[in-house]
Amino acid sequence: MSQVKIPLKNGTIDFVDLATQQKKIRSELDLAISRVLDHGGYIMGPEVYAFEKQMSDFCKTKHAITCANGTDAIALGLMAKDVGAGDAIFVPSFTFVATAEVVVWFGATPIYVDVCEDTYNMCPESLNLAIKTARDLKLNPKGIIAVDLFGQPADYDAIDIIAKQNNLWLICDAAQSFGATYKGRDVGSIGDMTTTSFYPAKPLGCYGDGGAIFTQDDHLADIIKSVRVHGQGSHKYDNIRIGMNGRLDTLQAAILIEKLKIFPKEIQARQGAANYYTEHLQDLVSCPKVLPNTTSVWAQYTFRLPKSVNRNELMTKLKTFGIPTVVYYPIPLHQQTAYKKYPVAGLKSLPVSEALAQDVLSLPISGYISRETQDFVIENLRDCLE
């Protein structure tokens, strides 16, 4: 097969192209940054509150509370729910480490739940088993942190039923999925709380660290706002609970305000790019599936390779063509050095998480990837696999 020739910048494709977006809005960003330098309100300046209002409007959720990063966002949620020793918190094993890390910070026990074969998100049956495991271990089942992996919301109807039956709260870790929808509901408006991250490579990213937590619950919102500034009470030097310094910088908020304006268009472009990959690869690999009446923001385009393919060799070969690929995630949490001491649902193994770690691969995607670039990726990948 003849290979498509495209003019590659520096001879390679960016795995996440942040430069094209910056070029597009650079003058707006410069102005936004200048305004902050002019007013000097670097901490909790007006842009922070303006951005929070825009975020709550965007996902139709009463409270959007910004914070320092997506990990702190989950921590703030756990602090608001008073998580501590003896509590069992249910987390998927196939996720970024932060989801389980914060549980351990508070002395609670993460219990790893397996994920679904086709969506890579928390499996409701495995969740039921994990709750039984917690009880068998004499732990107190307290809450669920579901993850919207690679940009697609978890199956919240199924998870919600289990949460209600077992009197558990639900935090949605939407670090990868802000902007997506689940059966007509916006990510941010689901569960007791939703957390997100503005790490630069996330679908909505700033130029540093940033995060947010969303809730419809006034009481939770009050606690989160207090914990975000050292457990502050009625005034700055009144400390009514243990908290942290979890604030978002004003500069990052100013940048995010500009990026949020073009975010809906970028989501559409990401969805178009993902569909294009699927259209041209589905006969060769196991492409990602989105639940009915649900959308993904495609933080990653991640598919599964056939068993016969040597993933490392494939990645090396694609790299020689200037095509970067990444494995998210090569080791599930229940097999990570620092995390394997915590129990898995059913106390045996998590076969789907383990299999995914062996055969997933992520391709370059962003709101700015061109069809030419995608054709180049597709043709070379097909050549390697055929």
Ligand SMILES: *Cc1c(COP(=O)(O)O)cnc(C)c1O
């Ligand atoms: C990125 C990410 C986080 C952590 O966000 P940071 O802003 O990097 O702290 C948490 N959970 C998931 C699923 C993530 O992808």
